[in-house]
Amino acid sequence: MAKDDLPEPKRRNKTLSVADALAGALDPVLKKRGFAGRDIITHWRSIAPPPFDATTQPDKLSWPRAERSAEGATLYLRCAPGQALFAQHEAPAIAAAVNRYFGYLLVNDVRLSAEPFTPGSGQRMQKPRQPSQSEIAKVGKATEMVEDDDLREALQALGLALSGRSKPKAE
Structure with a gap:
């Protein structure tokens, strides 16, 4: 195929946010992990009950193979060190919070993932500066x-x- 045969790239005469520009690249990766969209990952801090909003991260959703319904997935969470037992004990509360956020039975069970937990970078507390x-x-x-x-x-x-x-x- 010659260079002249390539179609002219479609130009959008508007600015795009980084999230919109990367959406096409992230969606196939998220679908491999069982997520239909980015909502559960991007809104995890408002979905999960405290302290799990800061000590856990969604890793993947595993759907039952035999059933055709879209309800009742298993949510695998990455957990901060020392918080695994507490997160496992409160798994029903975490599942209820996710289901309450989405408004239907999305998560039937919560399990812990073997993947390491990587906390967000924006949580460092900055010391307030004293003006002169x-x-x-x-x-x-x-x-x-x-x-x-x-x-x-x-x-x-x-x-x-x-x-x-x-x-x-x-x-």
């Missing part, structure tokens, strides 16, 4: 003319938060 006295004075001077107390306090909080951002380097 000069920053406090500068923000106070900029907002002293605002008459409404609530608005002034909100603007001061915003000013102090913005003063903590890294400043661009002068070349």
